[in-house]
Amino acid sequence: MQCKHELEYKQCADCQAEDYVEMVNALPRYVIVCMRHRDMLFGGNAHLFWSLDSNGYTAALETAGLYTEEKAREIAAGTHGQEIPINIAELGLEQEFFRTAESGLKELSTLTIFNVHNPRNKEIIERNKRIYYSDSAG
Numbered sequence: 112m113q114c115k116h117e118l119e120y121k122q123c124a125d126c127q128a129e130d131y132v133e134m135v136n137a138l139p140r141y142v143i144v145c146m147r148h149r150d151m152l153f154g155g156n157a158h159l160f161w162s163l164d165s166n167g168y169t170a171a172l173e174t175a176g177l178y179t180e181e182k183a184r185e186i187a188a189g190t191h192g193q194e195i196p197i198n199i200a201e202l203g204l205e206q207e208f209f210r211t212a213e214s215g216l217k218e219l220s221t222l223t224i225f226n227v228h229n230p231r232n233k234e235i236i237e238r239n240k241r242i243y244y245s246d247s248a249g
Contacts, residue, residue, distance in 0.1 A: 139177035140206070141196045143186055144236060149227065157224040158232070161186070161194070163210075172202075172223040174210050187243055195239050202235070 143161040150157040150170035159168035160175035165186070169175055178186065183196035199205070225232050 137179055138206075139179050139182075140199050141178045141180055141183035142172070142175045142199060142202075143178060143183055144195045144197060144225065146193045146195060146236075150224070153224055156227055158227055158236075160225070170222075170224050172204075172225060173208060177206060177209055184243065192240050192244050195236055196243055197235060197239050201239075 145159045145161065145168055148159050148168060149155040150159050150168075153170060157170040159170055160172065161167075161178070162169045162174060163176040165176065177199070178196070180196065180198075187194045187196050199208070227233075
């Protein structure tokens with residue numbers, strides 16, 4: 112394989128780094144929190160997240176859909192701050208935490224909800240709202 116810097120048979124370190132960044136950016140590592148609705152099962156105290164493949168909402172974080180940053184931005188665009196992408200790393204989570212289409216059904220012994228009154232959760236939402244909505248304004 113020849114890289115754009117004309118090296119024969121291999122990629123230079125710069126091209127390898129670019130490929131790695133592209134690969135990481137293509138991984139679904141974002142959940143999307145919905146600010147328009149609350150889950151009434153928990154007395155309105157839980158934020159809702161977009162489910163897998165944009166099929167409704169869920170209060171259980173384990174069953175939230177994972178999206179690439181590009182797709183999360185696309186969904187959030189034009190919602191005036193009502194749909195907010197959050198990188199799962201900011202929540203201290205990895206992809207294995209989530210039920211995915213590939214993993215099929217997953218038995219949940221506990222449910223993790225994102226409480227609307229928790230100060231840390233409010234901070235995460237506000238920070239991401241500033242990030243994603245200041246980007247689209249400029």
